[in-house]
Amino acid sequence: MQLVARAREGDDEAYSALVDRYARNVYRLALNITQLQEDAEDVLQETFMKAYEHLGEFEGHSKFYTWLVRIAMNESLMKLRKRKWDRTVWLDEPIETGEDRVAREIAVWDDPEQRYSKEELREILNKAVQSLTPPYRSVFVLRDVEDLSIEETARVLDLSVPAVKSRLLRARLQLRDKLTAFFKKKVEDPFAYL
Numbered sequence: 760m761q762l763v764a765r766a767r768e769g770d771d772e773a774y775s776a777l778v779d780r781y782a783r784n785v786y787r788l789a790l791n792i793t794q795l796q797e798d799a800e801d802v803l804q805e806t807f808m809k810a811y812e813h814l815g816e817f818e819g820h821s822k823f824y825t826w827l828v829r830i831a832m833n834e835s836l837m838k839l840r841k842r843k844w845d846r847t848v849w850l851d852e853p854i855e856t857g858e859d860r861v862a863r864e865i866a867v868w869d870d871p872e873q874r875y876s877k878e879e880l881r882e883i884l885n886k887a888v889q890s891l892t893p894p895y896r897s898v899f900v901l902r903d904v905e906d907l908s909i910e911e912t913a914r915v916l917d918l919s920v921p922a923v924k925s926r927l928l929r930a931r932l933q934l935r936d937k938l939t940a941f942f943k944k945k946v947e948d949p950f951a952y953l
Contacts (some may be wrong), residue, residue: 763823767814774814778807781824784905785831791900792835794889802838806831821914825907829915832897839893887937895930902927 762780765773782803789802809830810817817826891899901912902923913923 760819760823763814763817763819767817774811777823781827782807784824785827788828788831788900788905789835791888791904792832792893792897793838795838798835798838802831802834805834809834821911825911825915828901828905828907828911832901832915836893836897883938883941887934887941890937891930891933895926895933898923898926899930899934903931 762773762777766777785806786799786803789806790796790799793799793802806827810827817823888896888899888904897916898912898918901907901915902909907915909920909923909927912918912927913920916923918926
């Protein structure tokens, strides 16, 4: 918090240190949400410009990183909204309670770590996460990738805690289904994806 306090007093070196500390995380978050390197780079730049302009408004009620993540999420979602081919971002998608299909079986996979290198596993998981719709992907990335708490994720996305929990559960179930299908297919027909 000393860096933040110094940056608020106009210390540009302190602000540069904050940028150095958080730039990689903000870029990764933006890339996970926008799915385009160019957009992620724009979001990174816009996030730190807005944070600098509004640093005096940071009240310290939450962590600086949480405040920064909220700016980055807003900028990332603005990028998604501006895309001609994907103008809609469903942040307030209604939560259905009785109609969901929740698979209850436990998936049996061969040991993925034995079949794939760590890099291949990372690529498989990344593709599965990217295939989630923006409302689920946003919650999953903030909670399970960026390791924000449920409450911090709710604040960043301006959602209720129950909505975050619901979306997180659905994201995890969708990922489980996608990965189960992938690994079962690989076991049954190892050349199916070649």
